[in-house]
Amino acid sequence: MNNFVLLRTLLLSTLMGLSGCQQASEQSKHSRSVSNTVSFDWFRYQGSDELFSQALPQNSFQNPILSGFYPDPSITRKGNDYYMVNSSFAYAPGVPISHSRDLVNWRLIGHVLSQPSQLNMQNLQVSQGIYAPTLRYHEGVFYMITTLVAGGGNFIVTASDPAGPWSDPIWLPEIGGIDPDIFFDDDGKAYIAHNDAPQGEPLYQGHRAIWLWEFDLATLKVVPDSGRVIVNGGADISQQPIWVEGPHIYKINGWYYLSCAEGGTGPQHSQVVFRSKDLQQPFEPYAGNPILTQRDLPVERANPITSTGHADFIQTPEGEWWAVFLGTRPYQGNKYNTGRETFLLPVSWENEWPHILPQGEPVPYIVAKPLISKDLEPLTEVDIQTGNFVWQDDFDKRRLNPHWNLLRSLDSEWLSINDGRLNLQVSQHQLDQQNKVSFVGRRQQHMTFDASTSVVLPQNEQLSGGMVAFQNEKFYYYFALQKQGTHYHLFVQQVNNGQSTIVAETSLPLNIGSALTLQVRGEKGLLSFYYQTENKTSELLLKDADATILSTEVAGGFVGTMLGLYVQNAIK
Template structure:
């Protein structure tokens, strides 16, 4: 066992003792269990990343500003208030929306997609669903335009309050591809830019294009005759650039700027920029592209930030420009379990009026000077650094940080009552595309400890516990079940869709509850439990790299979930 994992497990003992008091509550001690239902008393998460173990100066902030699986950030401003929307893929609720007044302290305030009648996400793999959004505020209304892959294509939703509720989708069947942008010109005209197939036959794998339509807000559709090619292939098609996508248009000092992602959302990711004086004229690429990347740095560097790109720009009331973008914090060169995260950097316009986010060869800093002005909002959360998070399920409303798969409506299997999250088990595996009974929270650290306390089930045929989950084909399940004589704990893995039992421990029937603990340190993950004060291992230093995007594939980060199933 690594020294760091030992410290994490030891820390969990202190957390466990503090949490023990929860079981003393009379309404919990006397709970009447229902057959086939799992009872989760509380869930605790604690980050332990070494890179965050630094004291920030008063005028500094920490990157990433929103850690964990919050990719493809888009930002808008209404007065002094900033709002970010990110991708959510197959997870509900969809389109997380964050609020800030200083660009560095954020709070999750709601979601754009909260109802099945908006978008149906059942039966799709975890990396399908809601791709990169654009959020904009215009003339008293907030707009999000995004793509539901395999679930309806590109669409627009609107809201007066970004916390919601958001409208029914306005479908855009003529607009193909992904990553749409909505741009409100100062002459009152509205445009939609997006990634799609190039004109004619693609010249090479990854050959894509950026297209533009004019949008009619009265008819709520694009003007069919307005389609126009903006970028074919990328900054220089002779070099066969790949996956030009994520367009955002801005008008600054009489120029129209087009910022796009290029190079794919992996190690060669980047942000590039083009400009033109008129939307009827060609966009010219910046001679010093890319304006953001980390692909030109030493792959062996310590604590690397990689895959940087997919940027959106914002101007502050003080006149500064900043960019939000996705990047990853990697280990073992190119592995990351935390998904693509939201970072923040200033934008420099001094090079002949072109925006630059980071000069070539420079590393993205973990800590730098805050934006000027702004104020910390009252309900700010800690979305970066080493923090702890606890849900004791005392509210009748599910915390916004919980996610699940399948239909938005989860009331047929989830109940918050008597201080428990009560999960009604079903015969659906985590590897199924049918909705599993699975309540999940994002992993936001490379090194972390998570624990949950569950009631010992009074009935057999039920397996309940905590899952470390990347996707349907790559995950762990640390579970408790009632046997003929007492109880059993086990750890199973699913790798490339193949399920395997890794370890098991038989327990006595003493007590009413048990704490299940998951501890991870980059490429290692361990599973332990506590029935009294002592923590006992079940499986130590298992392979956590199966939870990395590089091995599991797709576009999401790993999650920690509460799961219950029948057998």
């Protein structure tokens, strides 16, 4: 019996110490050689956008509701609780899931794909991976359906608790394309709609279609040979619309509504809607399409919100309809480093058609809050913030804060938290390679920001460590130090379209103390790099470096800039 109790205790201890990449390695893992590790005492992020500095009027909220890289929102409701997911691409864990009671204030409760059995993104580019999830709640079960681009295709997972655990993927080989949606009809049947190539040869570049399949909830399998095209090209194929995608189906007052994104994810992005009385009958496009776009507004307007679309609708218990959708906040033309963000607007109805925003009207930054019952208890903690705020991690918890992201892999054997320090063990791979790297990053959520960390001085001359502003494998800045004989080499490495250049450097004596503070300040398209030795004033190393290379327009792809900590082999 004693042996059984001992075995059970050891098993429980092991299980409690594991939670995918959300769980930092335990104290025993600190036995690895510290010579291959760089440690960090804390990390601090502060956003200071001028637009967010004004006080909000009473009973109003600030757009975006999720600032920074939170694209492709999908939302569902269980009673008075709202849950929302976003695309995560090649970042791990996959598919952040957030909780709210009022549609405005959100808390990150975890990630849907947090176990190695759920997610394999080895060798993927940053903008491959998980695209456009749909989240739905139906009869006690949460369903999340999405696409693993270049890694397996479309799949669905389920959970009874949105915070997890979620099931392993159920792959849907019959479903091609991207952006799958799951719809539950009131007759007990379920359907999957998705983007894919049209039947036959495409008529033009960007010609796509929306397909519909019946889905068997008992077996969680697609009904064979049930697929058919329900939208060809978009709202008006005579105008050659491009990239119809992101479908969502709703049944409201006897009508089936199909809402889709159209025009691509850039400035021509829009939301269009169709309806039918019967899923077996053709869908009629709305004559007033698009129901949301910013493409007809002046490019040089002040504080623009652009590229709006990819909306999902939700009805509140009070009967109001609202839409979450993605948009961007460029600082120059179409340049933005913060990625595609999540916005919220009310949905109105006219002649039984939904409207999000009249054409020619800009998305407002300040909006009246949804009606919420006075008896409803608010969330006790809100941690996905918009507006201006300060976020700091002192690495005083056993688990890595869920706002940190890894790249491609849920394996975190190279990471540990001990005695208030984050320790990153050097990897044989580097950020310019499509592999597992020693990197943790959090979202840049402001045009004007200040990010800083305290890095413990490394003793091994074969490695370097510091901060990184990372957009993708070919575009990033690395601000770090490494020991070189009788001094420390502090440098800024710029990787611009794959070309690496040391754009600033200095030499520091070995006796500068035990740690060095590194600081990166961002101001729209500029980055400045500062350092501070113990008990000394801040020193400028590089002022106004070109940060436009971290914009989506220059770097390409679908993600936003990540700010974080990184360790690699020494730069010679």
